[in-house]
Amino acid sequence: MSSVSVKVNSLSSKPYIDILCYPSSDRKVATQRVEELLQLGVSEVIFEGKTKIGRLGLLGKGCVSLAVKAKMNNKILALKIRRTDANRPSMHREAGLHRIANQVDVGPKLHNVSDNFILLDLVIEDGIVDWIRNLKGLGSTARLRNVIQEVLSQAYKLDQAGLDHGELSNLTKHVFVGDKVTIIDFETASQNRRVSNVTSCVQNIFIGGPQASKVRRFLRLKNVEPIIDSIKKYKAERSVKIFESLLLDLKLI
Ligand SMILES: Nc1ncnc2c1ncn2[C@@H]1O[C@H](COP(=O)(O)OP(=O)(O)O)[C@@H](O)[C@H]1O
Ligand SMILES: [Mg+2]
Structure with missing residues (x-):
């Protein structure tokens, strides 16, 4: 299985920008999102998985987000990236509801959230x-x-x-x-x-x-x-x- 590890700083260039800002490739949005990821403590994104966009592998694709593997504090987690065409202004509402599920021991553990990202325990089942x-x-x-x-x-x-x-x-x-x-x-x-x-x-x-x-x-x-x-x-x-x-x-x- 092909696997590509990319430092967060490089995500604003091709071809990674196509995923960071999916389905657009806006440089300004990308620069701001890279900053946001660094603040969350994400160091790398690992493109690996069955879902493909171009040649890059992903964990999955939904209507609101794409999910990829990411490294934070040396742990591999799942990173949900808000699509730029999502009908949600940010990930905060989802994170709030996810936390309620976590309180009753349901759902992958939520580690961190920002406007455009959610970090969760990785599910590989x-x-x-x-x-x-x-x-x-x-x-x-x-x-x-x-x-x-x-x-x-x-x-x-x-x-x-x-x-x-x-x-x-x-x-x-x-x-x-x-x-x-x-x-x-x-x-x-x-x-x-x-x-x-x-x-x-x-x-x-x-x-x-x-x-x-x-x-x-x-x-x-x-x-x-x-x-x-x-x-x-x-x-x-x-x-x-x-x-x-x-x-x-x-x-x-
Ligand atoms: N924590 C996770 N671990 C592994 N894969 C995940 C995780 N969260 C989401 N995915 C994958 O990404 C896909 C899209 O995620 P999902 O949460 O359904 O996004 P959306 O909110 O856009 O519907 C899922 O169907 C799944 O394949
Ligand atoms: Mg979904």
Whole structure:
């Protein structure tokens, strides 16, 4: 895999400027962003990853940010770079919502934030949909059960905290599975909506998502109707007791 380490000072020149200021390449913006990165304590950016812009590798690309690896205090972290065409004036709102998630032990740890950047713990796991797709062999069902239980327990913590993630209806890009389970991206999160973290995850994992039939087969859930009923019950009362009976209905405990 190709990997290019670049000192922060060099990011304002080609081809790196195309990522620093994506999708533009404005010199003035770049100079100001380099200064901002230095103030955050970022020393280098490492272009490595499956997503490519030109020949450079990235961790990923969203509507608001690009994510790259970066070095801060000799630690490799994930750096979210605000796109210059983003419909957000800064990263501060996202960081505030991300901190609320961190308070209930959800999301990669947030290290630092500035107007145009957020530094987070690096997540190098597979997306949950690929993880389920690749799942096979001895102990698969037990592993699947553990992972789904962990996703739902994190979703429940967010529900309890009153923070709606907003994009858990599409898990592929936002739930990662490795040694642990990590939910990322609080950019579209809100404290002013009815929370639907648990219900969106259940709906996606068991009913609507690309691997739903595999999940139901592994957990021996014959019909979707009882699952829909359990979701409805949880929607009506998000208590621990009802949450546990949901886990029971889904044959997770
Ligand atoms: N902490 C992280 N570690 C590793 N990859 C990340 C991290 N945060 C984001 N990414 C990658 O970057 C992509 C875009 O990030 P995301 O937070 O979804 O941005 P946006 O706010 O623009 O939607 C993600 O789908 C993921 O692949
Ligand atoms: Mg996203």
